[in-house]
Amino acid sequence: MSLAKIFGVHAAQSALDYSPEKINQAWVDQKRQDERLQGLVKGLGQRGINIQKADRKQLDSLSKGANHQGIILEVEMPAMHSENDLKSVVESAKQVPFWLILDHVQDPHNLGACLRTADAAGVQGVIVTKDQAVGITPTVCKVASGAAETVPVYQVTNISRTIAWLKEQGVWIVGAAGEAEKTIYETDVNMPIALVMGAEEKGMRRLTREQCDFLVKIPMQGSVESLNVSVAAGVLIYEVFRQRLGA
The missing domain is CATH 3.40.1280.10 (SPOUT methyltransferase, trefoil knot domain)
Structure with missing residues (x-):
């Protein structure tokens, strides 16, 4: 199993919609309260996914400086076929x-x-x-x-x-x-x-x-x-x- 981090509201929503069983855990900006992000957090919680609250510095580090929009997921990558x-x-x-x-x-x-x-x-x-x-x-x-x-x-x-x-x-x-x-x-x-x-x-x-x-x-x-x-x-x-x- 290959794990990787994806980030951004749209990417996280797609993972939640199409393959929630492959989400291992999530990191969410503890200071952001916007409606779309909170909806994602609610959806993740309903599926029993581990959610860790993080500050901006930690999220920046996890995403290597990319625009994470306050959310990062660790997910199992889709399999390549032979x-x-x-x-x-x-x-x-x-x-x-x-x-x-x-x-x-x-x-x-x-x-x-x-x-x-x-x-x-x-x-x-x-x-x-x-x-x-x-x-x-x-x-x-x-x-x-x-x-x-x-x-x-x-x-x-x-x-x-x-x-x-x-x-x-x-x-x-x-x-x-x-x-x-x-x-x-x-x-x-x-x-x-x-x-x-x-x-x-x-x-x-x-x-x-x-x-x-x-x-x-x-x-x-x-x-x-x-x-x-x-x-x-x-x-x-x-x-x-x-x-x-x-x-």
Whole structure:
């Protein structure tokens, strides 16, 4: 079991809403009496969670100077799932596959935001690499706002090998690339699908790109060359979602 500290009213509320059984203890600013914080304290108390009153200096130390908003929780981190777990889920799934693959994405804010969008749009899981990629961290959990508990993250050793296996299971692999001939809006993506997003700045690696069945791009009219990974993933995920709804 891996324990970590998360902080801030929003992150604490998400932990209380989605995984109260994983909260080990809480530290709360003894001088703050605002309504939202007191509501959190009441909810924690109702679930029998140990609450320690603390001063600002202690909270600053526990959060290493971050903006804790008067509350810090020690929580059990969501589990990372294995390649074998992924295979079991894919082979037994009854719903049309909808996966997100992140090829060496390293920013925890990007993974957290991707998880939040994945939860909202019905993505069944996020696949990441074991090496040179971010896993589940307190920052990921904070940004994901509860989605780190609801969307499983699978760590695999070799993305190319995993993609090849997914293709054998009838999953179409669609990569995001600025040089693609067609945009996501010109492409039929209402199919068993895994969307592939490349790393920050570098994009997909060559071997990953070569494994894709086809590439799509997001139309751009401004002066910037590309979107943030999590923003781009959100655009692509929701176009798949829209097409599945028949909108």
